[in-house]
Amino acid sequence: MCLAIPGKIKSIDLLYDGTVRMAKVSFGGITKEASLEMLPQADVGDYVLVHVGVAISKVDEEEAQKVFEYLREAGELDELEIENCSLSSIISHTAS
């Protein structure tokens, strides 16, 4: 019910004497119409979250990257751990 999908604005039409903006939004190739009345700043090329024919949010692209940065850092930490482990195993091997 609260399902909303991100898509890219392809074009914008003006309705009701220019007071309402309707966008054509592409979702991985499928294009649907969405009202931009809730997003006065949204423009062609922006990614927006669409729910039942209304765009409700612009995707914050910087924030969208954060989870990947978080995981990259965590991944680097994992690698460090692995390096430490192998280093300590080498040391223990050498010691024995």
Add this chain to the structure above:
Amino acid sequence: MKYLSEYRDPEMVGHFLKEIRQTVTRPWKVMEICGGQTHSLVKNGLLSLLPQEITMVHGPGCPVCVTPINLIDKAVYLALERGAILCSFGDMLRVPGSQKSLLQAKAEGGDVRIVYSPLEAVKLAKKNPEREVVFFAVGFETTAPANALAVLHAEREKLTNFAILASQVLVPPAMEAVLADEDSSIQGFLAAGHVCTIMGTSEYQPIVDRFKIPVVVTGFEPVDLLQGILMTVKQLEAGKYELENQYTRMVQPEGNPAARKVLEQVFEVIDREWRGIGTIPASGYSLRPQYARYDAQHKYAINFAEAPESEECIAGQILKGMKKPHNCPQFGKKCTPTTPLGAPMVSSEGACAAYYHFAQHEVMVEE
């Protein structure tokens, strides 16, 4: 698809599962409030991948499930007795009313149509000036702005043949109702991401403070859900209770100001009946008096009493997270998606339907 498929990446899912396992030291009960999140957790098999210390409890955030029986009866009446074009989201059609569902009304000749957007129903009204068109406006805060826009578009078009049958409910009062129940054992909440896209996050701070419980605003994809669960468990393990936002790519603290303005203009907050739960104070939206001509209940003067729920359906306990779908003796037997006893077996976001379609193995494991 950009901003969707990358949040379904198995490697990232694996990373978060590992971090959750490393963080958890004892049992925790966390409720995901939104039925869309329940659907994603069950469909993607995440429940069986989580460490056994974490119990996910499924909340009442399924608008279709909590729409009162008498509103379904009214929709059926409008389609069959008043000759209206009754427009609805597809999920609503199979939900049993006291006598019949909208699908049965359609089979009996009622003009019931599935629409993707409330704005489509307004277009239908414009195209069919000789017919009455009613949109069954079911939804949480996420959907309410679209329903409000439909009313404003109808007003702009000067349509006199369009109205909405409103069943709009609000999430924070339902969370409070769940927590205030003395049998509740919920220790943390995933708040519904798209509801917060509209409303922002601040209305959850009083819940965090009053009930001393972590609330993490969370998205819907597997990576979102696991990161939300990790953030909640980290707080629980550290003895903290804070409001956090996992879904920052879609949720600003202030929500969507334009949407909130439209909601304020068109709707007022009212006490609302939740199917299976009862009346929750200040938990719904109704049209303001100046828009009463677009309120189907007012326009057609329909006033039905609430009908009793099927005695065999335990939807209320399911919606409050007190029982799991397979704890119901009728689950998968008398009650299936094609012959539902109650609404949670119908909606794709209903916990019963999600378990029926995707989690038969879990049902068997627990049995």
